[in-house]
Amino acid sequence: MQFLLILLLCTRSLFNSCLALSSISLSRSAKDADADIAVVGCGVLGTSLCRQILKSRDFNGRTVTGITKSTARHDTIRDAVGDHEDRLNLMTYDEIQKQGKSFRDVVFCAPPSGFDDYPGAVKEVAATVFDRGDGTMVFTSAGSVYGGLDGEIVNEKSPLTDTDRAKRLLEAEAACLEQGGVVLRLAGLYTLERGAHNYWLTSGKDVAGREDGIINLLHYDDAAGACAMALTQKKTTKEGVIYLISDGHPLTRRQICESAQQATHYADQKIPKFLGTDKDSKGKVYDGSWSNRALNWTPKYSSFDSFMSAQQS
8 A cells, every 4th residue: 555655656746747847848939939030031131130130139049030032042141141040040931831930020121122012911921920929020111101392301200192102111011000010111221332322323324303302311231220129129009110210311312422432432433413403302301319219229320421431442
């Protein structure tokens, strides 16, 4: 009888130990699943975002899955990300759909040019890839959705324009905002060799638009940094939030060309002829000061001019 009692106690102890180990295993699995971040679209912006997330202490240990249309650029993306490949997964959108994978946090930064139905693509990602739990979905839009034609200052609450392009972006934004997500309306993106300045100075063509027309600017790396900061914000409401992101130093078209000429890469290029007149739109000035404070974000490159002046070899 005593032997049976001891055997029963040992069996119960072993069962409880196995149950505890099973619970630990399940909790770890759940934690690992929650840690995933998906970046939809790994062009210049998405690749920079992957790299910054993997290097940031704010996302220490978290895994990033870059979602692309095809595998064509996967090696290029891995090379650009660098030392943190062990935490980077690259998958096509078809693979994600077939496996039924969803993610706690999602950033949609693929450009409209790659989609026949851009709003529809964002809606599909919001419905299937984003798990709609306590995570965040971020969508990168454009400040061009705001009105303002004659040099007006616009902010996050300014009236919107009703152009076809703006309507398309706003419909895509709505798919994110309906999930309590975050929309970043970005200024004109650039790197040394990407952006309007590159086309204006290297195409040899005249430029439509007035030379004193205002352009708001933002380096690709700074846009990615703002996306990363948006992921760190704690939710205080179920409603979505809209931010306006720029470097805070708008320039005219001519000033952009003159600034670019400071870089060795464009030093020998001539400023093109601008065809615009006083009858054309002068543009608008972005005031994203509220967004900067709300996200606790400041641009690494304070202005297009300062960036270009440093690009000398």
